[in-house]
Amino acid sequence: MTVELSAPAHDAPELSVAPEPETWAAVCAVEEILPERGVAALLGDIQVAIFRTHDGVLFATTNRDPYSGAMVMSRGIVGTRGAAPTVASPMHKQVFDLRDGRCLDAMGQAAVGLMTYAVAECGGVVHVGLPGRNPGS
Amino acid sequence: MDLMDTVNPTTGRVVVVGGGMVARRLVDALRARDEEGRWAITVLAEEPRAPYDRVALTSYFSGRDPEDLELGDPGLWDDPLVTLRRSDTVVSVDRDARTVTTARGAVFPYDHLVLATGSYAAVPPVPGKDLRGAFVYRTIDDVADLRGYVESLRDRLDRPVRGAVVGGGLLGLEAAGALQALGVASTVVEFAPRLMPIQVDEGGGEALRRLIEQLGVTVRTGAATARIVGRQGVVSRMEFTEGRPLDVDVVIFAVGVRPRDELARACGLPVGERGGVVVDATCRTEDRAVWAVGEVANIEGRCLGLVAPGYTMAEIVVDRILGGEGTFPGADLSTKLKLLGVDVASFGDAFAAAPGSLEVVVSDPVAGVYKKLVMSDDAKTLRGGILVGDASAYAALRPMVGRPLGGDPMAYLLPEGTGATPEGELPDEATVCSCNAVTAGRVRCAVREDGCTDVAGVSACTRAGTSCGSCLPLVKRLVTTELTRSGITVSTALCEHFELSRAQLFDVVRVQGLTTFSEIVARHGRGRGCDICKPVIASILASLDTGHILDGEQATLQDTNDHVLANLQKDGSYSVVPRIPGGEVTPEGLIAIGKVAKDFGLYTKITGGQRIDLFGARIEQLPAIWRRLVDAGFESGHAYGKALRTVKSCVGSTWCRFGVQDSVALAIALELRYRGLRSPHKLKLGVSGCARECAEARGKDVGVIATESGWNLYVGGNGGFTPRHAVLLAEDLDTPTLVSAIDRFLMYYVRTADRLQRTAAWVADHEGGVEAIRAVILEDSLGIRADLDAAMERHVEAYEDEWAAVLADPEKLRRFGSFVNAPETADPSLAYVPERGQVRPATPRERESRSVLVAGTTLEVRR
């Protein structure tokens, strides 16, 4: 499914690792995501974590915690570090910048980032952009 | 010929006989200073353990393990240049061949031999001294034996155990205190007309006697033991040359020490008239290859029974072996009695032996205080002093010996807090910690240049305060002053969002009645919080009983564990722990839990807290699992929260042959009272029905142990990374008094502890330690008792089962969906393999070879 999109509500992150999305998947109503919390979404065989910050901005990353390998990122605590919106892994507390997935605090390990996805709200519905594949929803 | 010239510098061998405190210091010093590794050092130790802190031996009774007496970093013994041979005694020295031989027949050649054999505990030659029940007080084995003996008597006798300590000096009083703490009614027998005759004068002795008697210890001075009478081979009575005999079960000899100079005697080295290996001011014996240090050394014509001069000697020998010029500077024999509630210190020229001394004395028999300063004849220079009943000035005064006091000496003797205590600046070269020869200048430098920001850091870096600890108040003051002076403010900020500490935050939230994170961060912080401050604020709000933890914005503050009321496991599944108060469960309850586990395919394990942990629950299964558990009468066990976990109990007097109180009933009552209480860290309690302590209550934050007449309350224990035994807070409480003491302890902790600070660390960090906490809780020293009581009442009233509340609220149930767009689909990444009849998460390798995987659960999820 492809939809018309308004521009993302935040500045395009510089370090985004995801290429231009080719398909957009409607995921849920925006109210289903509590402010400052995340949800997991299953798009084909991809697990995406979608977060909504205090000021209503949406972010999407992989749901996979790169340190433990568990699909848990959506359950992390959302906050800020300086100006950066962040999520902390619920497993071992590594902190990631939600805008570009960069690891801001690796808790003494090598820094590994999170894959990010484009996300946008359209008519109260949250859409996630997936690169080069059909999410099959 | 100097040995140094003949030794091949790459293969030098230092052999130390004796593995005591001074030997350890010698090894430390040599390994620290011999940077090229020119010397290999071998320690031959008779005791079965590495050198330990003999000075702190008595703390073994307050429940410390032998490991807690460890000295310094045990890694020292892994150093390739260091060899420690335990449980082997050196039996002879061949000075011509330069070898020593041990009882097990090993022979060690040496280039330098250091005798560090310490002392024997002296035993007077009275008949009956070898009966079972007569002890000395020198090694861990001695005190372990004593404790075991007293405990076995306590179990056998139906009256209190009776004990006597022969010797009323520093050691004897410490031993009497230890006996008393073991519940032994004790008498101190001293030959001299007063207690601690070597350290205090007559006036001090009188005050001291009253203090000791207040502990319940009987004092008999001027008494000479004639013999110890046994019955069936065990001690039963003591007789004196005059006066009534004394019925006793246990006798401890603490009459002094005798240097273990037998090796030196046997190989022809000179020993002193009253024993001790004679050494010169460089600690060398007549034989240039043989040195003696510590208590066995006879230096300046006497043996010194304190650890500080021994450490100095160790440093000198190392210095000399490495070619230095160190000499013994003379000993500081200042001492402070280490007995709880009895403050005695004596320092410098305490008896005004030097001609032309002035004495300034303050004596207050009512308050039990006697203080004396010995001054030079112009009343300006401090020469020494005796402090009995209040030795708070000791740490500050001792380094001033030989220096002008600056001001009226009387001011130092007035009680603390009267505003008169002068805050004189200590000169840099004044010794602050005499055990470890640390000067005020070194402490200041540790702050200024080594970047230490607290007492713990300074202690680690300088060793100040690591032995007897009597200097710690002074070290703390110096550190604080120096920090302020260097403009370093010690940050207690929680994280980048809050400048306040957890305790401060707790207060402002409570006082201002704030109830949401947004309000709190707007008023007292910045940004939108993080995984540090959000759970802290969630916990504070929960402690203040501001409603269900998943209500409104509070839900967003919770860690995933609290957010879904279950414990996250390594693969992203959760574990579920229903509450089983006191570990008591009906067969029906067990069957219900078993059926849930079976139906959902959960791995089942009994926890250390006497309940059952069910692993492998997927997030979307949690409500269905809990519906079943709640229907079977179970409640949330809060295993996921920083909250009360369990109250462990033994079976107690209802069934147990030995139990003296109903520990199960009390444990259940306590668990039901405190369930749901949110705290800075997890809380565990334990209740034992008798002194056998089967519930391991002293390993808990709050431990209760039954006595014949009530309950003893212990606080601040924990297992985990740094295990600690709980310390005694109050004795023989009746049940209502016990419960209200625990109420206050917990609430006070909840309000004032740091983030993730367990009770053990909180007690240790609390200004004034456990005594101050006792004063707050039992004597209301802060005037907050009513407030703490009311807070606990509110908690008890407001309690509701978190899981039952979630199940009744469709809004809250929604967050348990696995995927927002497929709420009942299992996370496809979860994979399990069978093991011992249950499942466990597959390893990455097993995942690759997909064949071994089994489905996690067998029941359809009902929502």
Ligand SMILES: Cc1cc2nc3c(=O)[nH]c(=O)nc-3n(C[C@H](O)[C@H](O)[C@H](O)COP(=O)(O)OP(=O)(O)OC[C@H]3O[C@@H](n4cnc5c(N)ncnc54)[C@H](O)[C@@H]3O)c2cc1C
């Ligand atoms: C209960 C108690 C409280 C004390 N409190 C204080 C205090 O508050 N302040 C203070 O300054 N001092 C205190 N002391 C004294 C202090 O502990 C000693 O001064 C200090 O331990 C002396 O150290 P050392 O190494 O010379 O001897 P030790 O620590 O006695 O070590 C000697 C070791 O050598 C071993 N040994 C002996 N002969 C041989 C051999 N032939 N072969 C192999 N090994 C051998 C012994 O088994 C022993 O382990 C206290 C002592 C006790 C017992």
Ligand code: FES
């Ligand atoms: S004076 Fe004993 S540790 Fe400092």
